[in-house]
Amino acid sequence: MCNSRPVYQPMFVCFPLHIQHIMWAETDFTLRKSVIGNIIIKGLARDINYLALSGTFSRFREILWSRVVCDSNGEPKGYGFIYYATLEAAELVIKKLDGTLLNGYLVSVCHFKTYKEHQAEQKSSSKPPKKKDFSLYVQNMPYSLGSEELGSLFSAFGEVTSATVITKKRRSMGYGFVTYSSLDDAVIATSVMNGYIIGNRPLRVAFSHSAEKTRQIEQPMIANSFRRRA
Numbered sequence: 225m226c227n228s229r230p231v232y233q234p235m236f237v238c239f240p241l242h243i244q245h246i247m248w249a250e251t252d253f254t255l256r257k258s259v260i261g262n263i264i265i266k267g268l269a270r271d272i273n274y275l276a277l278s279g280t281f282s283r284f285r286e287i288l289w290s291r292v293v294c295d296s297n298g299e300p301k302g303y304g305f306i307y308y309a310t311l312e313a314a315e316l317v318i319k320k321l322d323g324t325l326l327n328g329y330l331v332s333v334c335h336f337k338t339y340k341e342h343q344a345e346q347k348s349s350s351k352p353p354k355k356k357d358f359s360l361y362v363q364n365m366p367y368s369l370g371s372e373e374l375g376s377l378f379s380a381f382g383e384v385t386s387a388t389v390i391t392k393k394r395r396s397m398g399y400g401f402v403t404y405s406s407l408d409d410a411v412i413a414t415s416v417m418n419g420y421i422i423g424n425r426p427l428r429v430a431f432s433h434s435a436e437k438t439r440q441i442e443q444p445m446i447a448n449s450f451r452r453r454a
Contacts, residue, residue, distance in 0.1 A: 260310070260311045260314075261285075261288075261307060261308030261309055261310050261311050261312075261313050261314035262305070262306075262307050262308075262314065262335070262380070263305070263306050263307075263308070263314050263317060263318060263333055263334065263335060264303065264304075264305055264333075264334060264335075264380060265277070265281075265303060265304050265305070265306065265331055265332070265333050266302070266303045266331065266332040266334075267302065267303070267329055267330055267331045267332050268292070268300065268302045268303055268304060268326065268327075268329060268331060269302075269326065269327040269328060269329040270299065270300050270301075270302060271300070271327065272292065272300055272304075272326065272327060273292055273300055274290060274291065274292045274304070276327075277290060277292050277304050277306070278290045278306075280321075280326065281306045281317060281321075284313065284316055284317050284320060285308050285309070285310075285313035285316065285317065286308070286309065286313075287306055287307065287308065288307045288308060288309055289305075289306075289307040290304070290305070290306050290307070291304055291305045292304040293305075293415070293416055301415075303412075305380070314335060317333065318333050318334060318335065321333045322334065358403065358404045358405070358406070358407050358409075358410040358431070359401055359402070359403045359404075359410075359431070359432040360378075360401065360402045360403070360404070360410055360413060360414060360429055360430065360431060360432060361399070361401060361429070361430055361431070361432040362374065362378075362399060362400050362401065362402055362417075362427060362428070362429050363398070363399045363427070363428040363429075364398060364399070364425050364426060364427055364428050365389070365396070365398050365399060365400065365422070365425065365427060366398075366422055366423035366425055367395070367396045367398055368396075368423070369389060369396065369422070369423075370389055370396070371387050371388055371389045371400070372387070374387045374388075374389055374400055374402060375387030375402070377417075377422075378402045378404075378413055378417065381404075381409050381410075381412045381413040381416065381417075382404050382405070382406050382408070382409025382410075382412070382413070383404060383405045383406060383409065384402060384403065384404060385403045385404065385405050386401070386402070386403040387400070387401070387402050387403070388400050388401050388402075401432060410431070413429070414429050414430065414431065417429045418430065
């Protein structure tokens with residue numbers, strides 16, 4: 225019987241970010257966006273590598289993709305990502321492991337949040353908006369990547385307040401800006417996503433040199449942006 229469902233191959237990696245890069249197990253970006261069983265694990269012991277992480281989390285459900293983020297020396301930085309095929313699998317793992325001890329460390333296990341979800345939370349929150357933003361400059365993006373997809377991609381690391389793909393005559397220029405409300409989130413995103421490969425293109429991610437210049441560039445492209453509403 226023919227089955228058109230894509231076959232995902234598990235991939236477990238841990239590497240110095242500036243030496244090697246990672247490819248997703250499923251190479252079709254449109255298919256990767258549909259994977260909703262994505263979780264992030266924080267507070268890992270520094271001796272937890274990809275083998276230990278995948279061994280622990282694969283006991284519950286099959287893993288599609290796994291990653292422990294490492295520093296430039298190849299040492300784990302204390303957090304990682306696991307992708308499951310279904311939302312139910314992710315919820316089961318969160319229920320079982322969030323707030324538990326792993327190698328003596330209390331770990332936080334939570335869902336990957338899309339850019340739209342962050343936006344919805346902001347609109348429903350009674351808290352006043354934060355005044356300080358931290359902007360990243362993202363280069364060498366696939367031309368098919370839009371502002372919403374860019375925001376979704378970077379929202380794994382924290383609250384994204386705006387995401388803009390710069391366009392000319394409605395076509396992507398291959399670069400854009402992502403703004404976080406937290407400096408810590410922006411630092412983590414830079415460390416993880418610089419060199420991250422999408423569509424055979426390694427992203428180049430760095431802090432924008434001037435927040436004012438960023439705003440000036442973003443303003444004419446507002447129709448192509450997905451920004452937080454006041």
